[in-house]
Amino acid sequence: MSGQDVDEAAAELGKRIARARRPCALTGAGISEESGVPVFRGPGGMWRERRPEDLATPEAFRRDPLEVWQWYDWRRGLIASACPNAGHRALAALEASNPAFTLITQNVDGLHRRAGSRRVLEVHGSLWRVRCTACRREADDERVPLPLPPACGACGGLLRPAVVWFGEMLSPTVFGAAWEAVKSCDLLLSIGTSGVVEPAASLVRVAAERGTSILEINPRPSALSSIAERVFPYKAADLLDRLKPAP
Ligand code: APR
Numbered sequence: 001m002s003g004q005d006v007d008e009a010a011a012e013l014g015k016r017i018a019r020a021r022r023p024c025a026l027t028g029a030g031i032s033e034e035s036g037v038p039v040f041r042g043p044g045g046m047w048r049e050r051r052p053e054d055l056a057t058p059e060a061f062r063r064d065p066l067e068v069w070q071w072y073d074w075r076r077g078l079i080a081s082a083c084p085n086a087g088h089r090a091l092a093a094l095e096a097s098n099p100a101f102t103l104i105t106q107n108v109d110g111l112h113r114r115a116g117s118r119r120v121l122e123v124h125g126s127l128w129r130v131r132c133t134a135c136r137r138e139a140d141d142e143r144v145p146l147p148l149p150p151a152c153g154a155c156g157g158l159l160r161p162a163v164v165w166f167g168e169m170l171s172p173t174v175f176g177a178a179w180e181a182v183k184s185c186d187l188l189l190s191i192g193t194s195g196v197v198e199p200a201a202s203l204v205r206v207a208a209e210r211g212t213s214i215l216e217i218n219p220r221p222s223a224l225s226s227i228a229e230r231v232f233p234y235k236a237a238d239l240l241d242r243l244k245p246a247p
Helices: 003-019 059-061 064-079 086-097 172-184 199-208 236-240
Strands: 025-029 102-105 120-122 125-132 138-142 157-163 187-191 213-217 230-234
Touching: 003 187, 003 213, 003 236, 025 086, 025 172, 025 199, 064 120, 064 125, 064 157, 086 236, 102 172, 120 172, 172 187, 172 199, 187 199, 187 236, 199 213, 213 236
Parallel strands: 025 102, 025 187, 102 120, 187 213, 213 230
Antiparallel strands: 125 138, 125 157
16 A cells, blocks of 8 residues: 555545535544554454453453453553544544534543543443442542452442443443434444444444445454445554645
């Protein structure tokens, strides 16, 4: 892939975004890859040879809360020392230039917010929030490292990450807002997601079924590539960094 290719692709993408009245983006782990945060499915995605499906479940937490917390604490440490990249910043700039833009992310890393995005629908929650398994109180918690296993400041109960695990419901408020956004958008960017985890992947499918153009940014084919009108086979930060700000 030559630099020229990426520049041409960025010019094409920029025109499509500029023409859209209500653009929307769904991001996945791939957008944070260039910040040094490993993706889940792909090279370097495993932690101690465990798959996310083995650790990110209520059963895993019941069986071994310490191991699950060790995984989250490792990720929190990694992300705390990472920085948002040009891809995150480009989406924050898009939000600033178009009040009708909606950003939906499956990522729990908080990097979109750190890049300046204010209206982010974090459909899988946030690594930087904790919830008490006893009194249910939720709070921001940015301690790195955490004392493991962490205890609730109010009642002493065991805390868990305020993220959505496999087998759990997404927040109806947050997911409902994402659903409304994809139903009413006129362009959907699917960025850095394998598209295999539901119901998030359905957000892209529902938009496609309504005839909305799907533009995918992913260096590798994904489960959503076949419904994309156009696949930009580039790293997200590489491509998005080349978008020209709206005049
Ligand atoms: N730019 C764009 N895409 C990239 C990049 C990059 N630099 N690097 C990797 N990718 C792509 C990969 O090709 C892959 O398709 O990002 C995707 C990452 O896929 P996953 O690891 O499956 O991440 P994601 O789709 O976000 O996972 C969904 O699964 O484990 C759960 O809750 C977790 O939110 C997560 C959900």
